[in-house]
Amino acid sequence: MYRYLDLYRQKNGALIPAVLLLALWGIPATAIAQTTGTDQLSGKLVVTGASTLAPLISEIGKRFESLSPNVRVDVQTGGSSRGVADARQGLADIGMVSRAMKDEEKDLHAFPVARDGVGIILHKDNPVQSLTDEQVIAIYTGKITNWKDVGGKDAPITVVNKAEGRSTLEVFLHYFKLKNADVKAQVVIGDNEQGVKTVAGNRNAIGYVSIGTAEYDESQGVPIKLLPAGGVAASTETVRNGTFPISRPLHIVTRTQPAGLTKAFIDYAQSKAVHDIIAQQYFVPLVN
16 A cells, blocks of 8 residues: 555655645545645545445445545445446546446546456245246246246235446346346336345345345345356355356446546555455455
8 A cells, every 4th residue: 555655655746736726626536636744645535336336445445544544535326327427527536337348438447346246136035046047037027927937926026127327237138138128127226235125125026236235235134045047156256256147347437547546546446455355345356
């Protein structure tokens, strides 16, 4: 960490007063990173976007703040689409994108920080232990509407889908070769925790969320379970070894080549120093 701070000090020096004035107006950290009399980074980083990534970046931010007490990291959710839009428009220093980057997003600078999978979840008390890809497609397109048709109880299926702009939705649709217009959902939710709460509160619901989120919530006693996909168990371990078929990179993105405080934070988020946090959040650290 301190190596990054030294590099920053060597390259930047003191900021002009006009930049400090902009800071008072709430301009993001690209405009307010500064050095202080104690030779530490100072300023505020605004990070917005994917709810999948938000808990991880929040924890990394807390540790970063402990190393640089004059820094504040403000993490806000809203989906990967918000992360991309806010980074482009300068509303955030860093965007969070929980999927592979698209061709039309090559104007952004993307930095992978971890990997995750997307898994189907049911209520823990649902007797169904697995579904084929074909059965999942039939359920989500309204061709199968009762659990008894897939080996469960005689009860109507509550289909839970993600809202537009959510990366988890894009990953789900891509894997199952569906269009969102094909999905016949009874409930549409935003972030992963909403998906978990909806399924945990409805024994007849089916949804899909970040495997990292689901594993963490299961460990805390939330009554959900992950189903295998393609015959492979949904777990952090199968994402790590590359056998789970529905996986994705988790990125943080910037509008311009990062410098100063933003660069120091991104370098730290990509370093081995945070691999323990990544594992604690049930994501897969990148090898570096």
